[in-house]
Amino acid sequence: MHKDTTHIEHYVAPLEETPLAATDSVKEDVQPLSLWGEAWRNLRRQPLFIISALLILLILTVAAFPGLFTNASPDENCLLANSNGAPSAGHPLGFTFQGCDVYARVIYGTRASVLVGLLTTIAVVIIGGVLGALAGYYGGWLDAVLARVGDVFFALPLILGAIIIMQLPTFRENRTVITVVFTLLIFGWPQVARITRSAVISVRNSDFVVASRSLGVSRFSALVKHVIPNSTAPVIVIATISLGTFIVAEATLSFLGIGLPPGIMSWGNDISAAQSSLRSNPSTLLWPAAALSITVLSFIMLGDAVRDALDPKARKR
Amino acid sequence: MAGYVIRRFLQMIPVFFGATFLVYFLVFSLPGDPIAALFGDKPVNEAVAAQLRSQYNLDQPFIIQYLLYLQNLVTFDLGVDFSGREVSAVLAQAFPVTIRLALLALLFEAVFGIAFGLMAGLKKGRIFDSTVLVVSLIVIAIPVFVLGFLLQFLVGVKLQWTSPTVGGDAGWSDLILPAVVLGLASFAYVLRLTRTSVIENMNADYVRTATAKGLSRPRVVTVHILRNSLIPVVTFLGADLGALMGGAIVTEGIFNVPGVGQRLYQSVIRGEGPTIVSIVSVLVFVYVIANLLVDLLYAWLDPRIRYA
Numbered sequence: 001m002h003k004d005t006t007h008i009e010h011y012v013a014p015l016e017e018t019p020l021a022a023t024d025s026v027k028e029d030v031q032p033l034s035l036w037g038e039a040w041r042n043l044r045r046q047p048l049f050i051i052s053a054l055l056i057l058l059i060l061t062v063a064a065f066p067g068l069f070t071n072a073s074p075d076e077n078c079l080l081a082n083s084n085g086a087p088s089a090g091h092p093l094g095f096t097f098q099g100c101d102v103y104a105r106v107i108y109g110t111r112a113s114v115l116v117g118l119l120t121t122i123a124v125v126i127i128g129g130v131l132g133a134l135a136g137y138y139g140g141w142l143d144a145v146l147a148r149v150g151d152v153f154f155a156l157p158l159i160l161g162a163i164i165i166m167q168l169p170t171f172r173e174n175r176t177v178i179t180v181v182f183t184l185l186i187f188g189w190p191q192v193a194r195i196t197r198s199a200v201i202s203v204r205n206s207d208f209v210v211a212s213r214s215l216g217v218s219r220f221s222a223l224v225k226h227v228i229p230n231s232t233a234p235v236i237v238i239a240t241i242s243l244g245t246f247i248v249a250e251a252t253l254s255f256l257g258i259g260l261p262p263g264i265m266s267w268g269n270d271i272s273a274a275q276s277s278l279r280s281n282p283s284t285l286l287w288p289a290a291a292l293s294i295t296v297l298s299f300i301m302l303g304d305a306v307r308d309a310l311d312p313k314a315r316k317r
Numbered sequence: 318m319a320g321y322v323i324r325r326f327l328q329m330i331p332v333f334f335g336a337t338f339l340v341y342f343l344v345f346s347l348p349g350d351p352i353a354a355l356f357g358d359k360p361v362n363e364a365v366a367a368q369l370r371s372q373y374n375l376d377q378p379f380i381i382q383y384l385l386y387l388q389n390l391v392t393f394d395l396g397v398d399f400s401g402r403e404v405s406a407v408l409a410q411a412f413p414v415t416i417r418l419a420l421l422a423l424l425f426e427a428v429f430g431i432a433f434g435l436m437a438g439l440k441k442g443r444i445f446d447s448t449v450l451v452v453s454l455i456v457i458a459i460p461v462f463v464l465g466f467l468l469q470f471l472v473g474v475k476l477q478w479t480s481p482t483v484g485g486d487a488g489w490s491d492l493i494l495p496a497v498v499l500g501l502a503s504f505a506y507v508l509r510l511t512r513t514s515v516i517e518n519m520n521a522d523y524v525r526t527a528t529a530k531g532l533s534r535p536r537v538v539t540v541h542i543l544r545n546s547l548i549p550v551v552t553f554l555g556a557d558l559g560a561l562m563g564g565a566i567v568t569e570g571i572f573n574v575p576g577v578g579q580r581l582y583q584s585v586i587r588g589e590g591p592t593i594v595s596i597v598s599v600l601v602f603v604y605v606i607a608n609l610l611v612d613l614l615y616a617w618l619d620p621r622i623r624y625a
Binding site for chain 2: 148149151152153155156157159160163164165167168172186244248251252255256257258271275278279282285286289292293294296297300301304
């Protein structure tokens with residue numbers, strides 16, 4: 001220190017005099033929560049999630065084992081004597097125009113509707129997800145082409161597009177669960193592709209992806225190992241919600257007479273068949289409609305709850 | 318703005334060609350012979366089949382077929398339906414009805430959706446808000462044809478406030494019930510969208526500034542919060558016009574409204590392939606134009622977009 005330096009005294013508060021307002025503590029031996037772990041902790045406390053998850057569990061059980069829920073047969077022993085009959089012992093919801101048990105038909109109709117919803121969602125997520133991820137990650141001409149193709153598909157509303165395909169003679173005559181799934185897939189994938197694409201783009205340039213690339217991970221491995229696992233959240237949300245949409249679309253097509261064939265029991269077919277007896281016996285229409293609505297509602301509620309749990313911005317402070 | 322309009326217009330052209338090509342491709346390239354199917358169970362009469370093929374240009378190479386179809390579409394030469402009527406004449410009669418129906422539905426969902434959404438958003442977390450949220454979820458979950466039958470049964474058959482089916486000339490007042498059914502699901506979406514948007518904007522700096530300047534609460538709410546919250550809502554409403562066209566198939570079928578949707582519904586039931594393709598193509602055309610108009614409206618509402 002120089003001699004000609006002037007020294008100015010100033011007060012420095014010792015640490016003890018200014019107590020900290022709060023301290024952070026980190027338990028180092030506890031595993032940090034992942035996005036999903038945190039979401040799960042959030043979800044468990046949400047009544048909306050619990051209700052919808054229980055309902056979906058119930059619906060899946062009904063779809064898998066309809067025999068557990070009713071002894072009545074949905075399409076055998078239908079007596080025309082029971083046509084539009086009122087509820088009686090063992091037949092809590094009455095009879096259809098054809099004299100079939102409404103309750104049994106609602107129970108057995110679950111499978112086709114849920115199957116169409118699940119299969120379409122899986123197919124749409126696989127195809128839309130892969131195309132969207134590749135387009136978002138690699139960009140360039142693939143992205144440009146996909147964006148234009150997506151625009152074209154968006155110009156065709158789902159039901160209109162599905163009508164166009166299902167009315168084709170080949171499809172009209174060989175209607176099965178698979179043809180309905182195929183039709184919904186054609187017009188359903190662009191939405192998932194678009195959402196996956198934007199999710200992948202927002203993750204693509206994150207520090208952890210750049211870090212893994214600079215550590216020598218190949219471009220493709222970085223996509224599979226780091227980018228995709230971190231961009232699944234919005235895709236799962238849209239998948240859950242579209243599952244409901246696809247079930248409605250199947251019912252609408254069946255209602256128009258170009259969805260599932262009458263031989264396959266489904267809510268859409270039953271609602272379509274019940275139209276004619278709406279005035280005399282509305283319950284044959286209302287019960288499958290209620291089952292359909294509750295199923296769709298459960299999936300939409302689940303998607304809503306999952307979105308809230310995964311979106312830190314939406315969380316209540 | 319002019320540059321934006323031109324750019325957006327140019328973008329519309331490939332979409333229009335792409336969508337019509339897609340429709341045409343799906344119909345005439347997927348396996349199965351649409352002409353042979355017209356004969357049903359009867360043996361195919363080769364002379365008639367050949368005549369039909371040349372009538373629908375199916376004897377030409379695919380690209381020529383598509384171009385001829387486009388030419389017919391643009392000149393509104395849409396062929397005849399099974400009852401021998403010109404499809405374009407049928408559509409000219411049906412379109413005004415559907416437009417009336419769609420406008421009523423749009424009006425219903427916009428007015429009620431925005432009003433309820435604003436009220437719910439301003440009172441976030443209160444009982445009104447939670448009730449409205451639950452009810453809107455339920456409305457979204459119920460398919461439009463179920464809603465249609467339900468309201469037709471309740472309002473038309475039980476209460477007898479209106480006639481359960483429309484038919485005839487379909488005046489404005491006859492269309493109120495079908496319009497409510499058609500717009501109900503979108504009403505729930507508009508409500509939720511407005512609510513989210515209002516909640517987001519309520520905490521914005523410019524709202525705080527407006528309040529700090531001493532503006533009255535109604536003025537802050539209407540001019541500053543609501544106006545800025547409407548931007549995503551307007552986009553939705555425009556895009557919804559296409560969904561309304563699709564939903565109209567079911568609604569018009571149920572209520573026997575003599576509109577485009579019902580024509581399509583009948584063609585689907587009768588299996589009139591060529592008519593279905595014509596009507597859907599016209600609807601796609603309308604949808605693409607509607608989307609263009611919405612984008613222009615959007616740019617006018619939010620200046621940030623046209624400079625982007």
